[in-house]
Amino acid sequence: MADTLASSGEQAAPTTQPQSETADPGGRPAPMERLDFTLPDFTRLAWVSDGAERVWRPRLERIATAWAETEWRAVLAGVRSCAVTMASPEEFLTMGATWAEEGLNALPVEMMGISGQPYSATGVPAEAGQPFVFRFVVGRPPDVAAFKTAWDDGDQEAIGDLLGYPPCCREFFRRVWVDEAMVDTTWPMAVATGGAGPETTTTEATGPPEANILWRWMGVRAVPHLPCRLDCAATVELGTRLVEVGRRAGFAQEMDWLTEILSWSVEWSALHGIAQVKTPVLKVSTRTDATTRRYVVRRQGSAHPSEGIRGLGFPYEVPVRLRLTESRGFRRGLENAVRLHPRPSWYATDNGFSSVGAMHDAHRPVVEAGVRALGQGGGNVIDLGCGNGALLERLGAAAPGVVPFGVDVDPQRIEHARQLHAAHADNFVSGDLFDGDQLWVEGRRFALALLMPGRLLESDERRAVTLRKRLHQYCDRVLVYAYGDWLTRTGDLASLAREAGLTVVGPGGQQAALVVIDGSTPGGTDG
């Protein structure tokens, strides 16, 4: 059954979880890594302040009430053939009379329990002795009859057509909700809007408010269906007409609020089957598809409510300067820590840096890229040319479960690395990173290898090929990084990597990026 408006639409969701693959406009796949479980349905909400709640909670309630009436009045206005709505037997006594006066027929197609949630993707089965509601289809008699037939046949295409959903969205729904059995279509919608490569986990999108469906869990939406994109033109057209129907029905104020809310910035993120939707006035926790990684959709708005609050990230009002931790007094505390709990004198100089701060600044983007590459998996990480292991130490502090391995040509630096990594001292080898046979052991895999591509340029091609083959054979991912002279020499990291026979993939940073390792030479001849 198609997703419908929040106050009335509940549908049965499949529970099998095939891999989802959605395509961006360019046709590149953007897979969502899904796990094989589905959480029970839930929707919970927290306001940013009492003040925001006082203003916006009653408005949300009025919007939901207005929307429920707008849905069926759109049938009268000729915007759609049918509408679906929920009503208890008692409510039906009133609503049925109103529909009849307007020449509309209403037919119950399903009995349902009451979820108690503002939105529920999964219908709650009715239980004997418990309160229940009917799901009604409302429309002209022939259309109601046609809807009933389509409902009984499970004909999603005909159902969507009768409810006025655009063809592109019906196709999207069939593919994502029915075929791929997703319980939340937000990520595929966003990918279709903004495009995303295979490794993308954060995407930004924008579009007219009528196609903003990211408020559906709070009962706020301008269209009753799940759009194929967050800027779908057919959806925008339908939404515009529905909002106009609402205005003509006496809900001008509610439609103004609705449009205003849908113009705010909003962020949806998914992890482990839990979606969190952040808005300037409230946040919502709700069910989504269970994913291995965090997927984020940011919809940039054009307005911000006066009841919105300052916060440290999107979609809040972000302060220009962090009031405490960027203050001079607070920074002096960090300097005191470095002074009082000093690192050994060789800690930075081993690695060619003049100070610990300078080294940390250079390492920060590498550590951030490493954390992103590892996800939460941890695992063996090898730094090829590890110096004294300081980079691995910082990566280990930022990414749980890292087991460090390193090789460096300088025995003194390796001795220092063994001090820094006392629990893994045996994993650090003094020698040429192009040899290092002790590290490349049958059966051992590295979740991540760290490599400065310039090392390959410093070597002869035969040894470089050997190393690339080892990276291909033993490593799940290779992160290249560079700073200082190597970057100024080639202009950017991607060029340096290319020169070393490596291809940067994904949205690489200026100082660190993942590369493809295919075990071949730059010329394509397998060494």
Place this chain on the structure above:
Amino acid sequence: MTVELRPTGVACNIQCQYCYQNPIRDADNVPRSYDMEAMKAAVEREGGPFTVFGGEPLLVPEEDLESLWAWGLERFGSNGIQTNGVLINDNHVRMFRQYKVQVGISIDGPGELNDVRWAGSLERTRENTVKTEAAIERLCREGMPPSLIVTLHRGNATADKLAVLHDWFRRLAAMGITSARLHDLEVEGDDVGSAYALSTGENMAAFSSFAAMEAELSTLRFDVFDDMRKLLSGNDDSSTCTWNACDPYTTRAVRGVEGTGQSSNCGRTNKDGIDFVKAPVEGFERYLALYHTPQEHGGCKDCRFFIMCKGQCPGTAIDGDWRNRSRDCELWKGMFRHLEDKMLDDGEQPLSTSPERRQIEGAFLDLWSAGQSLTIAGTRRWMSEGRDLAAVSGGGTSHGDIPHGDSDLGDG
């Protein structure tokens, strides 16, 4: 359950480098005033008793504190405060005694070991530490020994400093301190982590040293180990919130009341710098998700300690995302293994190795799916009573009232 009354929000006289409230300060969401009547009405709604909390609650003018505590004593029979101790003066001490105020003090050690509780300059920081240490001694002398919260980090718990910290605890025990809570560092930023975070090995060494130290201290207990032993034996009715499937939207163990009377939560999960209003409905989706999510993806699947640990505090979650397990998983796993071995050596059967574990896990999944949660002991009772969901209350003492990890007060 603790009612945390925060008249001045997170306003504080010092700048602890690791404070979990720093995001709120960074966002400048610090209130500038409070309303006494609105606060009292909110405390009444929550059902008290309350602990005056901050930030630093002794920034509240003394006459207002007196008014609050006089009312608290009359209404609930006792009071509490959690303070850094720097501002404690004669009048405060009088009020502590007169209004039965249980005092909790946050301090990370003597002298330079407390430098992370920074006050803008080294000189001021050290002066403050002297004042806090003096306040602890005075309260002990006057028969009102405070409970302590000590956070372990590079400033006080690396191998070269542990001996100093151990000696300090011995002195405290001799003075009459009986309760200390050890916290692992909650890292709120990369710079703070770089400067202060212990490695897993260092953390393990530090925590293990205190577990061993308990044997020589007849009166002073570190509640983290008591909690873990209780969890392994399934007698965990009074264990701390961090082990009890805390919902970051409602934080059952902390019922916060802000200066305006707004209800709020424990601030540990406020990574956005916003003190969200407490959600009306409690949920346990984090724990269902962690149970099913493989460990390599930030979950707890197949961990034999899950039912004791439950992924630990959402405020310490990997990447600051409460949907992940605690970033300190390796520390807690290591400590559970250590205590599990000890129990086995003593001829006891820890729950982690018991065939009963699977049944209890199943019962927890049923409870969480129904929007409920209990302690392990409560779940056992619930199972033996026929698993009637209607009989499960939100958090009455029969099902395990949960103490909060930032206050040792009023937990029975």
